[in-house]
Amino acid sequence: MHAQSTTPGGMPPPPGMSLPASAAMRFPQPVRVGDLLGREVLRPVESQDVLGRVRRLVRDGDGRIMVVVDFGGFLGLGARPIAVPVDAMVLLGQDMEIVAFTPKQLRQFPTFLPAGTTDVGDDTIIRVGLAKPSH
Amino acid sequence: MRSPFRPDAVPDAAVLDDHKPLVRTLERRGLIRGGLSLGALVMLTGCDVKRPEAVESALLALSRLTDDVQALLFNPNRLAPTYPASMILRPPKFNAYYDVMDVKPVDGATWRLDLSGLIADKHPWTLSQLQALPRSSMVIKHICVEGWSYIGGWTGVPLRVFLERVGADLRAKYVAFKTADDYPSSIDMATALHPQTLLATQYGGDPLADPFGYPVRLRMATKLGYKNPKWITAIEVTNTYPGGYWETKGFSWFAGL
Numbered sequence: 001m002h003a004q005s006t007t008p009g010g011m012p013p014p015p016g017m018s019l020p021a022s023a024a025m026r027f028p029q030p031v032r033v034g035d036l037l038g039r040e041v042l043r044p045v046e047s048q049d050v051l052g053r054v055r056r057l058v059r060d061g062d063g064r065i066m067v068v069v070d071f072g073g074f075l076g077l078g079a080r081p082i083a084v085p086v087d088a089m090v091l092l093g094q095d096m097e098i099v100a101f102t103p104k105q106l107r108q109f110p111t112f113l114p115a116g117t118t119d120v121g122d123d124t125i126i127r128v129g130l131a132k133p134s135h
Numbered sequence: 136m137r138s139p140f141r142p143d144a145v146p147d148a149a150v151l152d153d154h155k156p157l158v159r160t161l162e163r164r165g166l167i168r169g170g171l172s173l174g175a176l177v178m179l180t181g182c183d184v185k186r187p188e189a190v191e192s193a194l195l196a197l198s199r200l201t202d203d204v205q206a207l208l209f210n211p212n213r214l215a216p217t218y219p220a221s222m223i224l225r226p227p228k229f230n231a232y233y234d235v236m237d238v239k240p241v242d243g244a245t246w247r248l249d250l251s252g253l254i255a256d257k258h259p260w261t262l263s264q265l266q267a268l269p270r271s272s273m274v275i276k277h278i279c280v281e282g283w284s285y286i287g288g289w290t291g292v293p294l295r296v297f298l299e300r301v302g303a304d305l306r307a308k309y310v311a312f313k314t315a316d317d318y319p320s321s322i323d324m325a326t327a328l329h330p331q332t333l334l335a336t337q338y339g340g341d342p343l344a345d346p347f348g349y350p351v352r353l354r355m356a357t358k359l360g361y362k363n364p365k366w367i368t369a370i371e372v373t374n375t376y377p378g379g380y381w382e383t384k385g386f387s388w389f390a391g392l
Contacts, residue, residue, distance in 0.1 A: 009234050025236045026347045029226035092230030093285050101326060130229040130346055 009132035010044025010090060010099045023087035026129025031091060033057050034122030041069050041089070041131070044097045044134045051098060051106065055081055058117040059127070064097055065126060068112050081112040090131040097131060154190050194294035198387065205389040211325045215356035215392065218274045223288040223339050229346045230360065231316065232380065240345040241315050241366050248351065252311075252371040255302025262350045266336060268292040268300065273331055275356040277363075278392055284365065289354040295328045303372045311377035312353060315366035321377035322355070322362060323389065331356035334367070359390040 013022030036054050043049040052071040060066050066083040073079030088100035098106065120126070229235050247259040272290040297307060305328065311321040335354040336343060343349040348365025353383055355363060361381050371377070382388045 011234065011236075027229075027235050027238060027344070029346070032225060037227065041300055091226065091229075093283060094224060130226070130235045131282065132230050132234045133228075133283065 008044075009134045010092070010097050012135075013100055019085050019087035023090075023129045026131060028127035028129045029091065030125045031128050032122070033120050033124045033126060036067070036096065037122070038081060038127075040070075040095045040132075041067075042092065042095050042097045043103060044090075044099050044131065046135050048133075048135060049061055051103065054096060057086070057088070057120040057124075058083065059120060061116045063135070065120060066117070069098075071106060071109070082106060082109040083112045083117075084109070086128060087127065090129045092131055092133060096128075097134070099131060154187060157187060157191055157194075171183045188326075198385070201387060202389040205387075205391045206323055206325070209323075209325055209357070209389075209391055211329055215275060215331055217356075218276070218286045220274055220288055222286045223274060224285045225339050226344065227287045227338060227347055228277070228283070228285050231365070232318070233316075235346055239315065241349060241368075243350040246350050246368070248367065248370070249313075249369040251369065252373045253304035253307045254370075254372050256384070257301075258315050262336075265292060265297075265334065265351065268337055269296055270336075271330070271333060272337075273333065273354075273356060275354070276329065277360050279360040280390070281384065287354075288339045289333055289335040290337035290340070291333035291354065293330060294332045294334055295330070297334055298327060298372070307372045308374045309372070309377055311371040311373060312364045312367050313369035313371075314364045315368050318364050319377065320353070320362060320364040320379040321382075322353075322358070326355060326357055326391075329355070329357055333385070357392055359387075359392065361386065362390045 013019060036057065039054045041051045041053060041091055043051050052069040052073075055068045055070050058068060060083070065086045067086050067089055068083050069083050070079040071082045071086050077135070084106070088095050088098055090099050101109075231238070243262045246262055248261075249259050250257045269292065270290055271293050272288065274286060274288045276284050277287050278284045294310070298310070303310075305324060307324055309321050309329040310324060311319070313319055322332075330354045332353070332387065335348070335352050336350060338344070338347060343352065350365075351367045352365040353363045353367060362379075379388065
């Protein structure tokens with residue numbers, strides 16, 4: 001009777017589904033942009049590896065909201081900013097996760113350049129999907 | 136030197152292997168599982184470790200003993216720590232025994248709260264009836280058995296107020312809950328009557344969002360996270376141990392903080 005779901009938390013979008021469509025399935029909740037800054041960004045696996053930290057949120061030339069993540073490095077050294085679509089990420093309590101890209105894919109992301117983007121104000125309320133913990 | 140406590144007939148070491156599946160189903164932290172040795176099992180069970188039922192009942196007895204001791208230590212008037220509203224995490228952290236995509240939202244307009252057991256007035260309640268009762272708010276820490284926590288702000292009807300209103304037998308042992316997501320749960324009456332036990336309908340001043348149990352969930356400041364069922368559809372007051380979703384898988388029933 002208690003059909004325990006075998007789906008772990010933070011699964012990637014189903015093949016062929018757009019990022020906005022997959023984010024819409026994760027019950028997006030309102031969150032203040034300023035409350036996201038500095039959050040740890042985790043990998044949605046049991047070990048919850050820290051991929052980086054949220055540095056800022058911007059709108060790109062197409063109006064999409066991107067999360068600029070200080071990605072990679074070691075103990076804060078050698079990280080570089082990359083822009084990840086907010087619809088590729090989820091809220092996990094005080095943390096965030098990147099669910100739509102693997103670390104290997106993220107390493108191929110270009111280093112973020114602010115030209116052509118606009119900052120999203122701290123008091124802006126945006127909607128971000130959820131996931132259950134992966135551990 | 137041979138220990139004077141060593142039993143004359145030593146059980147075959149293979150009994151530990153025989154009981155491996157049972158020990159694994161306890162789904163507990165490694166401490167207890169790792170501490171299970173042949174000797175510990177012998178002491179637990181009065182030496183009869185060859186019968187699997189004996190081992191299971193010994194482990195369950197130990198778990199019940201833990202529950203009883205926690206119930207004894209529980210002070211019905213002592214309040215758990217509270218925090219300033221500025222510390223409320225918005226939105227709260229989602230968790231369930233399934234991922235968020237499997238959440239089935241409940242329609243608040245057609246939702247009814249069914250009552251059964253040792254309750255004088257068993258009429259089902261609508262959401263607006265429930266919201267007309269006196270409410271209370273608390274900013275408390277949600278502590279998960281998995282090790283994480285966050286501070287949340289909850290508003291709702293104190294369960295005590297509700298139980299008194301419907302004429303529940305407050306001397307009964309248990310208050311049990313059924314939910315829309317098939318997550319049965321139950322608590323002791325002392326905790327049900329504690330001032331920091333709410334039938335919560337709001338988070339951070341807004342109505343509960345779907346993933347967090349709209350329209351009504353339980354929030355207690357004095358128990359672990361998994362004791363707080365969401366999307367409650369029925370309440371029963373009973374003297375028969377009702378168990379719960381994780382409890383039948385070996386988790387502690389009292390689960391006090």
